[in-house]
Each structure stands twice: as C-alpha cells, then as structure tokens.
Amino acid sequence: MSGDELSFVQEALNTNWVAPKGANIDNFEKEIAQITDSPFAIALNSGTAAIHLALKLLGVTQGDFVLVQSLTFCASANPVVYCGAIPVFIGSEKETWNMCPTELERALIALQSENLLSRVKAIIPVYLFGMPPKMRELMNLSKRFGIPIIEDAAEALGSTFGNRAAGSLAGLGILSFNGNKIVTTSGGGMLLTNNKAYADRCLNLATQAREDKPYYSHVEIGYNYRLSNISAGIGRGQLTSLNDRIMARRSNFLRYKLLLDRLSEQFPFRYSYQSENSDRYSNRWLSSFQFEAINQSKGILTEHIIASMRKLNIEASYIWKPLHMQEVFKDCMYFGTNHAGQLFKNGVCFPSGTNLSEHDWQYIISSLSTAIENYFTPSSSND
Numbered sequence: 001m002s003g004d005e006l007s008f009v010q011e012a013l014n015t016n017w018v019a020p021k022g023a024n025i026d027n028f029e030k031e032i033a034q035i036t037d038s039p040f041a042i043a044l045n046s047g048t049a050a051i052h053l054a055l056k057l058l059g060v061t062q063g064d065f066v067l068v069q070s071l072t073f074c075a076s077a078n079p080v081v082y083c084g085a086i087p088v089f090i091g092s093e094k095e096t097w098n099m100c101p102t103e104l105e106r107a108l109i110a111l112q113s114e115n116l117l118s119r120v121k122a123i124i125p126v127y128l129f130g131m132p133p134k135m136r137e138l139m140n141l142s143k144r145f146g147i148p149i150i151e152d153a154a155e156a157l158g159s160t161f162g163n164r165a166a167g168s169l170a171g172l173g174i175l176s177f178n179g180n181k182i183v184t185t186s187g188g189g190m191l192l193t194n195n196k197a198y199a200d201r202c203l204n205l206a207t208q209a210r211e212d213k214p215y216y217s218h219v220e221i222g223y224n225y226r227l228s229n230i231s232a233g234i235g236r237g238q239l240t241s242l243n244d245r246i247m248a249r250r251s252n253f254l255r256y257k258l259l260l261d262r263l264s265e266q267f268p269f270r271y272s273y274q275s276e277n278s279d280r281y282s283n284r285w286l287s288s289f290q291f292e293a294i295n296q297s298k299g300i301l302t303e304h305i306i307a308s309m310r311k312l313n314i315e316a317s318y319i320w321k322p323l324h325m326q327e328v329f330k331d332c333m334y335f336g337t338n339h340a341g342q343l344f345k346n347g348v349c350f351p352s353g354t355n356l357s358e359h360d361w362q363y364i365i366s367s368l369s370t371a372i373e374n375y376f377t378p379s380s381s382n383d
C-alpha cells in the first residue's frame with residue numbers, strides 16, 4: 001500500500017457509494033485512460049473478465065479459433081474456452097519471450113490453407129512480466145490477415161512500446177489489478193479501447209446487459225463484471241505512487257542483473273533476460289532470468305537455484321509453464337519451436353516487490369550467491 005488508499009476508500013464510505021458505481025470508479029477510469037492515453041477505459045472486477053469481454057466484443061463464439069501466446073498465465077487463454085472457442089497456441093521468441101511473429105505467421109498461413117481463417121477471431125499477445133512483445137511485426141500480421149489483436153497487458157501498466165502505453169496500441173487491450181500486479185485494487189481489471197461502440201457495449205455486458213428502459217429488460221446474456229467503488233478507491237490510492245513503483249521494479253531488475261554479471265565472471269554459467277530496445281520499455285514487473293550452466297554438474301542450474309533459495313524461505317519461482325504443455329490444453333494446436341519450453345525449464349523469477357528492504361536484499365544476494373557457488377563447488381554436499 002502507498003498510504004493514500006484509505007482516504008479514497010473512506011470517501012466511498014462517507015458518500016455511501018458502496019456499490020459497483022460511484023466517483024472512485026469514474027475517476028479511476030479517467031486516470032487510467034490518461035496514463036495509457038486510451039480514449040476509453042472500462043473498470044472491471046478482474047483482468048480475466050476484461051479478456052472475456054474483449055472476446056465477446058469481437059464476436060468470438062462456439063467453434064471459433066483464437067491465437068494465444070503459449071508462455072503466459074492461464075488467464076490469457078481461459079476466457080477463450082468460456083466463449084466455447086478453441087485456443088491455438090503460439091511459441092515465443094528469444095528477445096522478449098513473447099509471441100513469435102514468425103510462428104504467428106506460420107499459424108495464420110496454415111489455418112488459411114485449411115480454409116479456417118474466417119473462424120480465427122483474435123490474436124492475444126502478452127506483455128510477459130511487463131515486457132512489450134514485437135508489436136510492430138504482430139500488428140502487421142494482424143492487418144495482413146484481417147484479425148484483430150487483444151493486447152494482454154495485465155502485467156504491464158507503465159510499460160511502453162514506441163512511446164505508446166502497453167495495451168493501447170492495437171485498439172483493444174486489458175490490464176489487471178490483481179493483488180500481485182504492480183498496481184492493485186485487491187482484485188480488478190480494465191478494458192482499454194479506442195472504439196466508442198466497444199466501450200459502450202463492454203459497460204453494458206459488464207452490468208448484466210440491461211436495456212435502456214424504465215424497467216428491467218434484457219435481450220442478451222450479460223455478466224456481473226463491474227469493479228466495486230471501494231476497490232477503485234484502493235486503485236486510485238495506488239496510482240499516486242505508480243512512477244515510484246515502476247522505478248522500484250526496474251531498480252530490482254538492475255540489482256539482480258549486476259549481481260549476475262559479477263557471478264557469471266566467477267562461475268561458468270550464462271544468463272539472459274528479456275531485452276529492451278529503442279521501442280520497448282518494460283516496467284520489469286517481475287525480475288526473471290534464464291540460467292544455463294556451461295557444464296551441468298548437479299542437474300539443472302535453475303532447479304538448484306530455486307530449491308536452494310526456497311529452503312531459505314525466499315520466494316524464487318519458476319516462470320509460467322507454457323499453456324500448450326498444460327493438461328487442460330493438451331489437445332490444442334501449437335505453432336512454435338521448443339523455445340517456450342526451454343524458457344520455462346531455465347527461467348527463474350526472483351522476489352520483485354516494491355518494498356524489499358536493504359536487509360531483505362542482503363539476504364537474497366547472499367543466498368543466490370551461495371546457491372550458485374555450491375552448484376559449481378565439487379566438494380559441497382549434494383543438496
């Protein structure tokens with residue numbers, strides 16, 4: 001928490017707007033619209049709901065196909081299944097770990113040659129851990145094949161591509177304000193769009209698709225997906241420190257990188273990470289790195305690092321396991337090399353909170369250094 005949340009929540013209580021309606025929602029939407037330079041922002045009760053409604057706006061229905069980045073959280077693909085549609089998974093490239101344009105093109109050509117292109121309704125690239133995908137190439141393919149993009153920028157508030165905010169490039173995008181994201185409302189999401197008709201319809205679908213009549217009238221099935229005014233108050237309080245949060249996350253990343261630079265000079269391993277360039281700027285929501293021992297000594301270096309740090313109660317973890325490798329999606333098509341699987345096998349997420357103390361850092365640095373040292377020291381115990 002930043003410290004400003006309580007005053008916005010208090011305002012909601014004082015004005016008796018304890019409902020999915022009220023000034024905090026209106027202002028939170030305005031603030032996010034301004035930060036992301038999006039003409040319309042609709043506050044919803046989760047990022048998952050935002051993806052679901054984005055798919056509804058594009059008319060995704062039974063038997064359609066949606067092309068989804070495989071290396072992501074399940075919430076990028078689950079709403080495709082809610083619509084009765086079929087996810088087709090796309091592999092990752094090495095620079096950003098996001099949807100590979102070459103593989104996307106291969107998938108589109110394959111579906112086209114099977115006369116299935118008319119059933120392909122959307123492409124969902126992800127800003128994994130905050131890093132923008134290769135949006136220029138992806139948007140070119142979107143135009144060439146006439147299939148709209150939904151940007152899953154759930155992890156990427158504050159990231160930019162070519163000076164445009166994450167989620168605002170392709171006309172439809174989503175953000176998440178779940179508890180673990182860079183800004184939270186405890187649970188929440190936002191749909192971003194430049195299309196007024198989409199914005200109006202999204203709001204209508206999120207509030208049970210009520211018709212504009214003096215009595216309750218419904219001609220279509222809607223959802224209860226609107227954000228609460230209390231939650232929006234927490235979000236407004238969080239936004240007052242957005243820049244500090246981005247700087248803290250980016251400085252976490254730099255700190256890990258400097259440590260790993262030093263360790264990789266001492267020990268025979270390579271490490272890599274999602275790279276920025278003149279287009280891509282990441283909020284570095286999670287500090288994630290790939291590890292590869294030059295000569296494997298005691299199994300996989302990544303497994304060793306995660307297990308050693310966890311033993312010391314430090315929350316090092318695996319990155320997302322690709323969705324095409326998940327039991328629930330095992331029957332779905334996958335266009336990609338084994339690169340997404342390699343990223344999963346070799347990837348580690350390190351503690352990345354905005355409130356790590358100097359004491360926390362010393363503990364993390366010494367445990368990571370010791371983990372790597374032990375891996376390469378033949379005499380150490382075989383844990």
Ligand SMILES: *Cc1c(COP(=O)(O)O)cnc(C)c1O
Pocket residue numbers: 045046047048049072073075076126152154155176177178187188189
């Ligand atoms: C968190 C997340 C979501 C879903 O957001 P919720 O608000 O948790 O529903 C979707 N996609 C990605 C990549 C996420 O990290």
